[in-house]
Amino acid sequence: MALTRCIILACLVVFVLLLQGNVHADTNIASAGWAEVEITPPLGIALGGRGGNYTLASHVIDPLHAQVLYLKDGKGTGFVLVSMDLIGLPHSLSDQLRQSLVHELGVNWNLVLLNFSHTHSGPNMLRELMAGVGPAPEVEVHYFEFLREKVLSAARVAKKNLVPVSKVEIFEGHSHVAINRRGRNKQGNISILPNPRGPIDDKLWIMRISPVGNRPEALVFSYACHPVIVYGYAFAAISADFPGIARKIIREKNAKIGHVQFVQGLAGNVRPRAVADLEQMTFRGASPEKLTQAGTDLANDVLAALTNKCDVLKLDFAGASDRPFMARGNPPSREVYEKMKADEKNPNTRSVGEFWLKRYDSGEGFAKGEAWPVGLVRLDQNHFIAYLAGEPVVEWRGKITDWLAPRKIVTFGYSQEASTYLPTEELLAEGGYEVLESNRARMSSPAPFASGIHESMRQSFLRQLAFIEAPVE
Known part of the structure; x- marks a missing residue:
């Protein structure tokens, strides 16, 4: 009997130890939650992406949405990615929203990332960035309040929906939905014209989050291309443009995917190839059919990439952010x-x-430069997000990935807050809209950027990387 009791007691001890080990292991499992909310503004609001505030929304082709993805690594460190069907946010609203997300979710400021699809068929959000536009009307003020509360409500739902995940995977693919838009006109000057030989970023970056069990998956995909098809045929309409079509088709074609987010890349000088007339070398012919074509092509490219070899992440979040000084030259x-x-x-x-x-x-003179928001987010020891505010051109991706090599880098543009275009130094001498004309209506300064911006950006990202990878004592 005594021997039997000893054996039973020993088995109980082993069982308890195993149970404790399982509980400990469970606490080191990553988790994820997500949510989507509609953010369509009221009709009559001024539309963005038009250089002024004189086109008022008359109808809705398809609704605008915001998506929130909330990830936590095995140590409990959280990362929040918010995608919005908007042209951007001004600095004031961006800071308010990010601060509120920090409070609601208890995450680090450097691990809250806002990204904007930059649809040109959404509300004007950039009045405080523009020169000579006057104060915001009541409809804009109310929409800003509405938007903030909607995104926060989605974040609360995402937090409530946190579930353990079995794996987080990164896929890469390619797409040629975009075409470079810095072509030369008959006078030989750079203009907004198709340039089939110009650079695009054909890289597709996809993150798939698979929860434990048979729960639906979440999919985040990033590509660089200006969403400007709808306003080419329905100037006063509200629409998410081709990213909205792509999200819809991905969900329809893959029943396992319950949540889809689009993240805009470095799209400052690229447009949809579907509206490029390469015989006449101009952009024209925007139509509902071209919109569907671009969205469908992008969705199919994303789904095809999911058959490629992937990297499985062991989430280990860390973040840094900076505002390097970007010098400007002489005003017009x-x-x-x-x-x-x-x-x-x-x-x-x-x-x-x-x-x-x-x-x-x-x-009084003119501003000599500006502090440009940029940041770095570590997903795991070898995978990083490098993000930039405003409208960076595609050429920045090669520079940033070289500076941060050999780590695997994905680059997001249109992040955190809106600003003007960000050309590379090689483009400054060429001129064109992204270098010259785009600055003339901006409140910050009408002057183009000056040499030295590459080094400012390089040093900033290297400082951020050193901060993230510094040993913690």
């Missing part, structure tokens, strides 16, 4: 704005001209 001559002020057809052009002429006449 006074004559440029005198000509704009005299424009009888475009009230926005006249307002911008009047705004900057006051600065010229006052003798």
